[in-house]
Amino acid sequence: MILVVILIVLMLVAAVAAAIFKDLLSAVIASCIVSLIAAILFYFLQAPDVAMAEASIGAALVTAVFVIALKKSSRYEE
Amino acid sequence: MTFLVDHIYYIGCFGLILIGMYIILAKSNLIKVIIGLSILDTGVNLLLIAIGYINGGTAPIFSRPGIEANGMVDPVPQALVLTAIVIGVAVLALALSLAIRLYRHYGTLNLRKIKGQKW
Amino acid sequence: MRKFLAIVLLLILAVGIAQSIGKIPFGTSKTKVGRYYIDNGVEETGATNIVTSVVVNYRGFDTLGEVTVLFVAALGLGAVLALKKKKQENDELERASLVLTSGCKFLFPFILLFGSYIFIHGHLTPGGGFQGGAVIASAFLLIYLGCRERKINENGAKAIESLSGLLFVVIGLIGLAVGGYFLLNYLPKGIPNTLFSAGIIPIIYIAIGFKVGAELTGIIDNLMEAED
Numbered sequence: 001m002i003l004v005v006i007l008i009v010l011m012l013v014a015a016v017a018a019a020i021f022k023d024l025l026s027a028v029i030a031s032c033i034v035s036l037i038a039a040i041l042f043y044f045l046q047a048p049d050v051a052m053a054e055a056s057i058g059a060a061l062v063t064a065v066f067v068i069a070l071k072k073s074s075r076y077e078e
Numbered sequence: 079m080t081f082l083v084d085h086i087y088y089i090g091c092f093g094l095i096l097i098g099m100y101i102i103l104a105k106s107n108l109i110k111v112i113i114g115l116s117i118l119d120t121g122v123n124l125l126l127i128a129i130g131y132i133n134g135g136t137a138p139i140f141s142r143p144g145i146e147a148n149g150m151v152d153p154v155p156q157a158l159v160l161t162a163i164v165i166g167v168a169v170l171a172l173a174l175s176l177a178i179r180l181y182r183h184y185g186t187l188n189l190r191k192i193k194g195q196k197w
Numbered sequence: 198m199r200k201f202l203a204i205v206l207l208l209i210l211a212v213g214i215a216q217s218i219g220k221i222p223f224g225t226s227k228t229k230v231g232r233y234y235i236d237n238g239v240e241e242t243g244a245t246n247i248v249t250s251v252v253v254n255y256r257g258f259d260t261l262g263e264v265t266v267l268f269v270a271a272l273g274l275g276a277v278l279a280l281k282k283k284k285q286e287n288d289e290l291e292r293a294s295l296v297l298t299s300g301c302k303f304l305f306p307f308i309l310l311f312g313s314y315i316f317i318h319g320h321l322t323p324g325g326g327f328q329g330g331a332v333i334a335s336a337f338l339l340i341y342l343g344c345r346e347r348k349i350n351e352n353g354a355k356a357i358e359s360l361s362g363l364l365f366v367v368i369g370l371i372g373l374a375v376g377g378y379f380l381l382n383y384l385p386k387g388i389p390n391t392l393f394s395a396g397i398i399p400i401i402y403i404a405i406g407f408k409v410g411a412e413l414t415g416i417i418d419n420l421m422e423a424e425d
Contacts, residue, residue: 001083004086004087005083005086008086008087008089008090011090011094012090012093012094012097015093015094015097015098015117016097018097018101018113018117019097019100019101019105019114024107024109024110024113027110027113028113031113031116031117034094034117034120035116035120038120038123038124041087041090041124042124042127045087045127045128045131045151046131046135046136046137046138046151047127047130047137047151047156047159048137048139048323049156049160049246049248049249049323049324049325049328050123050127050156050159050160050163051323052315052323052324052328053160053163053164053327053328053331054120054123054163056328056331056332056335057163057164057166057167057331058116058120058163058167060331060335060338061167061331061334061335061338061413061417062116062167062170064335064338064342064417065167065170065171065174065416065417065420066109066112066113066174068417068420068421069109069174069175069177069178069420070109072178072181072420072423073109073177073178073181073187074181074186074187077105077107077109077110078107078186078188084223084224085219085223087223088218088219088221088223091218092211092214092215092218095214096207096210096211096214099207099210100203100204100207103202103203103206103207104199104200104203104204125218128223129221129227130227130231131223131224132224132225132226133223133224133225137323138234138235138246138247138248139245139246139247139248139322139323140239140245140246140247140389140390141245141321141322141390147235147236150235150247152226152227152228152231153231153234153235153238153247153248153251154228154230154231154234154251156248156251157248157251157252157256160248160252160325160327161252161259161260161263161327163327164263164267164327164330164331164409165263165266165267165270167413168266168267168270168271168274168412168413168416169270171270171274171416171420172270172273172274172277174420175273175274175277175278175419175420175423176277178278178420178423179277179278
């Protein structure tokens with residue numbers, strides 16, 4: 001139970017960091033951490049199917065798509 | 079205090095939804111807004127799965143004989159969220175491609191600088 | 198001003214959401230339909246993974262709609278980004294180092310194998326077409342990052358995508374012709390917990406796996422090929 005509390009606090013900290021960072025690449029990595037911790041929480045909630053989908057899509061493909069889009073546009077928030 | 083610990087999943091989802099909503103409302107960079115959308119998406123998915131959970135439950139898979147059917151968690155939210163995640167990445171990629179086109183056309187991603195988007 | 202307005206709006210939203218979430222008890226059984234699927238799912242569909250039987254059998258029509266949304270989103274992305282393809286001949290790509298290139302080439306078949314394992318065993322273990330397709334797309338992403346000179350065959354990807362979508366619809370239509378409703382499970386269900394069981398569920402999940410893999414690969418391909 002204490003592990004779940006720590007993970008959820010970390011997830012909220014990462015989400016706040018994604019809101020604060022001016023460097024968009026750092027914000028994308030922070031949102032990737034949110035997805036990764038969400039995948040672990042899905043596993044704790046007895047949903048292994050959803051955990052697999054979230055880990056492979058939310059943490060890998062979404063981050064890759066964001067990074068490619070950042071490369072095609074500008075990296076820093078004005 | 080025990081109420082908070084019992085509902086810790088709900089609190090996490092609540093926080094994610096609010097943070098995502100704040101990013102969408104307050105930020106002016108288009109890619110930041112899309113990051114907010116993805117965080118909001120994760121929060122809603124987590125909320126749906128947390129509602130379907132049963133205390134001490136097992137995953138809804140009869141992987142070996144002798145598993146009790148009584149303690150299994152609800153499979154319907156899991157099936158809904160499973161497809162929602164996959165749709166989410168496709169919609170996110172579509173939004174990012176629109177952002178790339180806007181950047182190519184206007185040279186900026188700041189919504190307040192883009193002509194005709196004065197809010 | 199804008200941030201102040203946003204925070205006021207968020208406070209109102211927070212009160213509303215907290216009021217509604219606070220009324221939901223955590224950790225109790227809530228729906229009868231989920232209980233029905235758990236009690237009767239194995240006899241009715243033959244799949245031991247109840248989530249799979251809900252996704253492909255009980256709510257198969259819904260899944261067909263979701264796959265269509267995915268298809269339309271991939272099509273829209275291609276239409277938004279499609280301008281003239283830039284010619285790669287004159288601007289030389291910087292080659293990656295030998296370690297990265299051979300590491301990617303070494304890992305690629307294993308990731309493909311793992312993805313196929315996930316969607317072939319979707320009715321027995323956690324996993325299925327959507328997850329397997331995503332794993333396959335990440336294998337192609339690895340090739341795109343590591344070996345930039347390799348290109349996938351776009352027409353081949355489109356053909357795989359269309360054929361697997363067609364397979365899904367044709368299986369459903371055969372059910373309509375045989376037993377009277379769309380996506381009827383007309384094949385023999387076999388013994389649960391063996392690979393050849395659950396009738397049409399593995400076939401449909403394999404089709405979904407190929408379709409999702411080809412579509413996500415196409416999305417990554419379109420994004421990478423778009424000019425800066």
